[in-house]
Amino acid sequence: MTVMLAVIIGVLYAAGIYLMLRRSMVKVIFGLILLGHAANLMIFTVGRLTKGSPAFVPEGMETIAEPFADPLPQALILTAIVIGFGVQAFTIVLFKRTYQTLCTEDLDEMRSTDRLPEGKP
Amino acid sequence: MNRIIMLPVLLPFATAVAMLLFRHRIAAHRLLGVLSSVLLAGVSAVMLHSVLSGGRILTLQAGGWPAPFGITLVADTLSCVMLTASSLIGLTTALYSVGAVDRTQEHNFFHPLLQLLLMGVNGAFLTGDIFNLYVWFEVMLISSFVLLVLEGRPAQFEGAIKYVTLNLLSSAIFLAATGILYGMAGTLNMADLALRLPALEHRELLSVVAVLFLVTFGVKAAVFPLFFWLPASYHTPPVAVSAIFAGLLTKVGVYAIMRFFTTIFTFEDTAFIYQILLWVSVLTMATGVLGAVAQYDVRRLLSFHIVSQIGYMVFAVAIQSPLAIAGGLFYMLHNIAAKTNLFYVSGIMRRLAGSWNLREIGGLYGPYPLLGLLFLVPALGLAGVPPLSGFWAKLTVVRAGIEAGQWLAVGVALTVGMLTLFSMVKIWNEAFWKDDPREGDVRQRGGAYHELSSLKKIAMVAPAVILGTFTILSGLWFEPFFLLADRTALELLDASRYIESVTGGTP
Numbered sequence: 001m002t003v004m005l006a007v008i009i010g011v012l013y014a015a016g017i018y019l020m021l022r023r024s025m026v027k028v029i030f031g032l033i034l035l036g037h038a039a040n041l042m043i044f045t046v047g048r049l050t051k052g053s054p055a056f057v058p059e060g061m062e063t064i065a066e067p068f069a070d071p072l073p074q075a076l077i078l079t080a081i082v083i084g085f086g087v088q089a090f091t092i093v094l095f096k097r098t099y100q101t102l103c104t105e106d107l108d109e110m111r112s113t114d115r116l117p118e119g120k121p
Numbered sequence: 122m123n124r125i126i127m128l129p130v131l132l133p134f135a136t137a138v139a140m141l142l143f144r145h146r147i148a149a150h151r152l153l154g155v156l157s158s159v160l161l162a163g164v165s166a167v168m169l170h171s172v173l174s175g176g177r178i179l180t181l182q183a184g185g186w187p188a189p190f191g192i193t194l195v196a197d198t199l200s201c202v203m204l205t206a207s208s209l210i211g212l213t214t215a216l217y218s219v220g221a222v223d224r225t226q227e228h229n230f231f232h233p234l235l236q237l238l239l240m241g242v243n244g245a246f247l248t249g250d251i252f253n254l255y256v257w258f259e260v261m262l263i264s265s266f267v268l269l270v271l272e273g274r275p276a277q278f279e280g281a282i283k284y285v286t287l288n289l290l291s292s293a294i295f296l297a298a299t300g301i302l303y304g305m306a307g308t309l310n311m312a313d314l315a316l317r318l319p320a321l322e323h324r325e326l327l328s329v330v331a332v333l334f335l336v337t338f339g340v341k342a343a344v345f346p347l348f349f350w351l352p353a354s355y356h357t358p359p360v361a362v363s364a365i366f367a368g369l370l371t372k373v374g375v376y377a378i379m380r381f382f383t384t385i386f387t388f389e390d391t392a393f394i395y396q397i398l399l400w401v402s403v404l405t406m407a408t409g410v411l412g413a414v415a416q417y418d419v420r421r422l423l424s425f426h427i428v429s430q431i432g433y434m435v436f437a438v439a440i441q442s443p444l445a446i447a448g449g450l451f452y453m454l455h456n457i458a459a460k461t462n463l464f465y466v467s468g469i470m471r472r473l474a475g476s477w478n479l480r481e482i483g484g485l486y487g488p489y490p491l492l493g494l495l496f497l498v499p500a501l502g503l504a505g506v507p508p509l510s511g512f513w514a515k516l517t518v519v520r521a522g523i524e525a526g527q528w529l530a531v532g533v534a535l536t537v538g539m540l541t542l543f544s545m546v547k548i549w550n551e552a553f554w555k556d557d558p559r560e561g562d563v564r565q566r567g568g569a570y571h572e573l574s575s576l577k578k579i580a581m582v583a584p585a586v587i588l589g590t591f592t593i594l595s596g597l598w599f600e601p602f603f604l605l606a607d608r609t610a611l612e613l614l615d616a617s618r619y620i621e622s623v624t625g626g627t628p
Contacts, residue, residue, distance in 0.1 A: 020290070025282070032289050039296040046304030073303065076252055080296055083259045087292075090266060091285055097270070098278040110279040114353045116415065 012038035047073030213584035220580035280354030291340035298333035312623035342374025360468035368461035398439035406432030446610035448517030
């Protein structure tokens, strides 16, 4: 299970970075989303996978016996998913407005703010 | 007393909510913004005073959960000092935006967004938990995204694409690093981590995590190979927004670097980080200032200077001696005031001269000599001319560099100081001394400023006066500021009190 998740995370990171290097804005958004998913799955996996033993104290016991699944990574991921969702929604709207304003989807054409103004000595 | 820690976060949030209730009452927005910023400044002054006089660290365990399990808010001297600086910048920006921001943007929730930005910044300074720091970073980022594109001009969208993409990438790296760290140490509380990491058994990934955090905060702080989003975007929003970005956002990144690499990652496995930081700082100083020298647009020039100045602070962190950390901290305070002030003054210059381009304007000194004074104080302060604050800041950092034997870095720092002076003098020569290249009287062009009501004029000039006074006073009476910075540095480098007050429970 861990190995499979590790492979999936690796593929997600690779795909995300590949998409972010493309010139199309839409692909950049997909890249960002994939990177977010990869990070979330990574927290899940690195937090150790324990199957079938939730972190409940059994009736009549004071403490819980090892091994039990750590609930904190899942809480972290939940927060990260919610934040990521909001940020991605904003990014999609921003990119759409950018497309409407600049009439281009090619990131290589959006370089006017990086350069010295042209045409003057 | 400990509950006061919540206020720097709650106050801006409550203000933003209250503003949204009066959606169309712009006057109420402005009044609430200024009032809450005054209150915030008061609260942070009280916190700083109680930390300094009581000699203890304020902590608050959110929800009553004891330290490593819940989220802890910690106000040690560093947090309180940064909080005071951020509330001062919040106050001056709230004032300045009354005069400088267009009515359309005020209707589009400029003032609530400003408060939410402050909430994010204050939260990041106060939190003692790494995942919580990530959350505050996101709060801060999303408000800054919206502020950046509020006007909706094409250049702002172009800048925002780069700003948003690179910052989200850094957030994803932050999240991954946080996850790995939790997997190794089983805790994300900074004090608890500082206790546990040195004794950790499986430490192969520690250096990887440290580098991931370095990259994350490097993007936020805009250090050398990661700074490209900054000069691409910071010159596009309204000048009040540029000013608060310049003053606070990158400094949050520097604060995080300072906190992480003096409190958490302090053992041998990650000592190579300081070597990286040293080279990064040298290159940051040099590339930033060289970028600035080439520019003729005032805001672009100032944006590149933000990058260059960050280098000095990172240099201080890289040396790690108490003197260096104290110098770096004072440098940060000086830079927050001087840099924000320069943006304020450049906004007034733009309104008086009618253009951002230095080639097109000139002759401002004749009709407006006092504006020249307002500009010269932060400009010479930034360049490090005695007796202004920048001189002491550079002196302390450079001296710490010499004591550590980093001659090359010290040489670069001094050369960069000269180039900073050069580019400030360039603005002075072009905007103030040179004759106006256009036809007609210079006074005729100041319509954008002269048509403002006198209240708005005061709102634009007062922040520049306040911050200028700080630059002069902290230069003339450097000793109390240095004592404060020195104390903070000692507290940072000896984390035992921090750990004790977080994990020892609240008295």
